[in-house]
Amino acid sequence: MTEAPVIELRDVYKSFGSNEVLKGVDLLVENDTSAVVMGGSGSGKSVLIKHIVGLLNPDKGQIIVNGKRVDQLVGDELDTVRLTIGYLFQSGALFDSMTVYENLDFFLERHSSDSESERAERIMETLSWVGLPEKRDEFPAQLSGGQKKRIALARAIIMEPEILLYDEPTTGLDPVSVRSVSELIVKLREEKGVTSVTITHDLLCAEIIADSIHFLHEGRFLTSGSLDEVRRYNHAAIATFFGN
């Protein structure tokens, strides 16, 4: 018997006004695997990932996470599913008015029954895990782009989610930071066994982290497979994207 997929999108459609962004997307992500969604700008990658966590609802189709129809959930039921998902935003989305420590504690304080000292220990452990324990008292504005991503990653994993969604985790980073953030994502899967979906157009990042790559074009997946398989797929959009 095969294990049910952790994330499943079935025939998902989404439009904004007259702009049809997703036109029948299907996606299966198995437990403990890393799926990467690639595609050109405006192909609907970010819209797709926002459906998985219920930030957007499809016009048609189903979004299933751990067997639950996210597109039909509201209120506390939706929150219960969301607590199993960590989300790394493209901009990091750290709270400007809070220090790094407060950014992490803000989540923990509201969702765990740990005492203050237990929370402090957990926060420092997580900051050490992303390699930035010394930044605990700094504000997001004092961090570099790569450091912001690492802190945002720390915040995404502080609740120990089963699933991680990465929206352009390496955008705007130099090649050294791209490699280090990508390796952190791999380490996260290896050590903590999380299932992930990553949106990226960064080939280096995709090469390091992907178990499978899904190429989105004009609201539909053109092809899926390994990086080489996708790269070899015969289509003008893929040739342009990869510079073949």
Place this chain on the structure above:
Amino acid sequence: MSTTPVKDFLSDFGDLVRFMMRFFNRFWRRPFEGRELLRQMDEVGSKSFLLTSVTGLSIGIVMAMQSRGTLIRFGAEAVLPSMLALSIVKEIGPVITALVLAGRLGAGIGAEIGSMRVTEQIDALEVAALKPFHFLVVTRVLACMIMFPILTLWTDSIAMFGGYIESLIASGIDYRIFISTAFESLRFSDVIIDTGKTAIFGFIVAIVSCYLGFHVRGGTREVGQAAMRAVVGSSLLILLADVVIVRLSLLIFGDVGS
């Protein structure tokens, strides 16, 4: 495009009313963000303290200076404290305080929440099951509703003090006479209603600013526009609401001296 400005206005107004309904539906439900409410009360209150003090002092002095000449011409200089108290407590104090606070807080709230929207911080709260509406909107609206009346009472007091200082310099009036004359024509209900109405002004400033910030789409330009619209929109709504409240209070409680 077939949409007209009137249609757009009605659509925006409908959305704003729905946003208000959402507030009334949510503010009494968990989670109660007590610490954030206190932080917002401090943000609204202590950081507006100097601004409202200067506003009150200037209103009191200027009103006393402007009115004195006219009252002397009619031989009614003795009613100056009474006239100051009535006009400041019943109308000038509440409305000017609310408009000054709308300028400071409307722009601040609109820009802060708008920036959080475009930098995905609100989405980050949402996906972490942290109920951004409670954390960002409910706390700010309640903080404004609580702090506006307190700041108005403070502004009224400082304005009366300004009026007294002007009167002391101009006519050497004794403070006991000034106080007794000032308050003999005021009813307790005047103070309660006219100060209490600023809770509604606080609600207007916060809900309009939060609404505009929450619905920003785009980038920094749109954030700036939201801040500007928050000030203009809440100021206009304060003036309109004042007309309605004054009319209603006259109907219910009657005019001064009646």
